Amino acid sequence: MSKIKKIGVLTSGGDAPGMNAAIRAVTRTAIYYNLEVIGIREGYRGMIERLFLPLWTHDVSDIIQRGGTILKTARCKEFRTEEGRKTAYENLKEIGIDGVVVIGGDGSFTGARIFNEDYDIPFVGIPGTIDNDIYGTDYTIGYDTALNTVVEAVDKIRDTASAHTRMFFVEVMGAEAGFIALRSGVATGAEGIIIPEIKNEEEKLNQLLASGRRQKASNIVIVAEGDEHGGAYALAEKYKDHFPDYDIRITVLGHLQRGGSPSAYDRVTASKLGYAAVEALLDDQKSVMVGIQNDNVVLVPFRKAVKLHKDVNRDLLEISEILSS
Ligand code: ADP
Secondary structure, X not given: OOOOOEEEEEEOOOOOOOHHHHHHHHHHHHHHOOOEEEEEOOOHHHHHOOOEEEOOHHHHOOOOOOOOOOXXXXXXXHHHOHHHHHHHHHHHHHOOOOXXXXXXXXXXXXXXXXXXXXXXXXXXXXXXXXXXXXXXXXXXXXXXXXXXXXXXXXXXXXXXXXXXXXXXXXXXXXXXXXXXXXXXXXXXXXXXXXXOOOOOHHHHHHHHHHXXXXXXXOEEEEEEOOOOOOOHHHHHHHHHHHOOOOEXXXXXXXXXXXXXXXXXXXXXXXHHHHHHHHXXXXXXXXXXXXXEEOOEEEEEEHHHXXXXXXXXXXXXXXXXXXXXX
């Protein structure tokens, strides 16, 4: 018999579509195994300020399709301090929480890993971030929805770009990673993809445009916000001078990429991972993330998930260059 009788669940860091589906899966799986479930509001702040609320089956009804997170999310400075984590531990102990599921990104997992070095309440993580930049899992919850949002938006931009023979620089999210830019670029047939992982891409773009090969009605360049030039505005400014013949426009998609109803893929992934996270706690796992590799659920130590770098699929960039030329 597992010693786990009551678990906590929280969402932390940046929000992502599908977090609610994960909360639902964690809650329903725990109830199935006769565990009590406590929702912890506003990420780690909720542990320190005791923002606890019991979750029952009906509390997670009708949320699988909703973006955002019913538990709210936050960034919490106090949890970065020893004192903050001690208070969190004491509060968890006081209400009898034996294990915690953290839905968040690598910052949240770093906090969880540090907490588990000092305290005996096991933490298990579910990767929830639109950026997909977590090592050890092929997909993070929210990534697929964000991709679909970007594709829908870029398709619309393509219509107006073609109508006017314009060149658009479209900035997408990804402060440190180009996953969204690369995949959405392939999916929309973008003529250029600029991502932080690859330097001097702009040179390639330069050559491509200067070569005169391109007699297209429109050009779309997808730029990850964290690229080395400082995003779409900086890059477009540069091209304005190089190519006075182009009518250049810029669109920054911004936070609309974070919202919306999660895609079927994100809902299913969230359901699988929510279930797996509770099972992991029951199996006495701690300091691990549940992830997806080759469509199978795997356990990855936080230590690896936060330290190791996940690279983009460079083949995809090459394919994109061939297909959009
Ligand atoms: P994400 O989980 O989306 O990467 P953040 O990087 O903002 O988001 O991290 C979320 C929260 O995790 C932080 O507000 C903080 O409470 C906690 N956290 C992040 N890094 C650490 C750390 N080094 N030590 C303790 N807690 C941390």
